[in-house]
Amino acid sequence: MRRRADSPEQCRAMALLCRQQAAVDPDQRWDLLARAESWEYLAEQLGDAGYPGRRLVEGASPKSVSSSKPQRPS
Numbered sequence: 001m002r003r004r005a006d007s008p009e010q011c012r013a014m015a016l017l018c019r020q021q022a023a024v025d026p027d028q029r030w031d032l033l034a035r036a037e038s039w040e041y042l043a044e045q046l047g048d049a050g051y052p053g054r055r056l057v058e059g060a061s062p063k064s065v066s067s068s069k070p071q072r073p074s
Helices: 008-024 026-050 062-066
Strands: none
Touching: 008 026
16 A cells, blocks of 8 residues: 655545545554554655745744744734
8 A cells, every 4th residue: 555655745645545444444444544644754754855834834924924023913
């Protein structure tokens, strides 16, 4: 079941497939959940390597995160 993934999104998709299969295959559940964890770990590694600014707060722009002055509400 090991495949090469080129992006974090592909890795997360593979992790999701493993989790879905684990839900319907109790005999292979623990193996599939372990594989899902491996795919998630790989997604994090690819995300860190390929997209250094990716771990921003949802909805925040890089400019607002790096700004040292707090902005006043309008």
